[in-house]
Amino acid sequence: MQDILVTKNIHRSFGALEVLKGVSLSLQKGETKVIIGPSGTGKSTFLRCINQLTPPDKGEVWLEGIEVTNPKTDIYKIRQQIGMVFQHFNLFNHLSALNNVSVGLHRVKKLEKNEAKRMGLEALDRVGIRDKADSYPAELSGGQQQRVGIARALAMNPKVVLFDEPTSALDPELIGEVLEVMIKVAEEGMTILAVTHEMGFARSCAEEIIFMEKGRILEQGDPEKFFTEPEQERTKEFLHKITELYGNSKEGG
């Protein structure tokens, strides 16, 4: 199968601090991969390098045979095809849930307003929040906001969706509804690269777990092997810590 997203040797520094020291990975169509690792490791920066919100200093990103990092590539076209879901939702505060989803269809994809709204409602439906179409972000719970955030990304019909710690700003009670949506999206065949420590999601959806530390990929493998017999001592130690925090990976989901 063809790789839909490929990154090669991504480097990025902030001042003297080298955050990413050469990260390479690839995703096939329909695959879900989960990145885990301690904070300050460059996981979020890596995701942001993929859609060039933070352009890498060195290295290449390819999306379905197009080099994203090539300066001649129309990055705005590319970003339409790479959905992004943010830790803090980043919903457009002055727009209703529906308009949050349809504004990209209308203003970026230049669809007719009615068509954009119709597709926006469909996207809200997919995340189970159609009844909140007219609510503003300030009126929604964190979990509802994040589901709108996911709908906003899905509505653009992207080739891949990047999830940047989508549940880590949520109250524990609200995490479930977001994970449910993420699992559904993964099962529907969306290609997903997620930074998350929700091991239940990782175990039930991920084809591969990637453990990043200090700007590098330390270990990667399929969840079964990764959780039961990790190769690196550091991986074991980290898995032990997040098991304490988030509970056993076998229970979640």
Next chain:
Amino acid sequence: MNLGLLAREGPSLAQGALVVIKIAAGHLTLGLIGGITLAIMQVYGGRFASSISDIIQKIFRSIPVLVLLIMAYFGLTRLVEMPAIIVAIIALGVRSMAYQSQVFRGGFKAVDPGQMESALSIGMTKLESIRFIILPQVLRKVIGPWSNIFNMEVKDISLAYAIGVLEILKRGRYIIRYTHGNSLLIYLSVALFYFLLARAGNTILYRLEALLRVPGFEGRGDS
């Protein structure tokens, strides 16, 4: 009070009042467009654009508006022939632009950077993000401080008198001169006009704020 005089000279005063309203509309619009542009340059522009913007706003905020008016009158009219009212709109407009840029700069800074990021992430350009996502939020946030600028600057229109604009104060002075008196009545009328203009403007701005209000963008409350 000499009400007959007011009836006779009312139309003249009203014409002066109309000039004030024209100058207000002109210079505030100029200031709005220029102010938003300067603010965008300062907040989102590169180092070059933001220093240009900074220099412009510092210059026009530091020169007394009367000096600006007189400089514009003697400077601009030497370059191009133009009526005094246009000179007044330009001089008051650049001052307004400088002050408005600071109001809008604060507004842009008050919008979470995540808003721009998520706009970019769905494929908007930086300008589209500003136009469709950031600016609508900024406008809602700045109506309060903007109404303050409106209050100050509308009253300063009376300074256009100094460069011979036939605004309401100048017309009042004429009336006083050729009717040999009535100064209290005339000046009171001028004052009343400015008072009503300022209040009307504020009422409209409050209405606008209420009209644009959405949850999460509550206004200053009713007054």
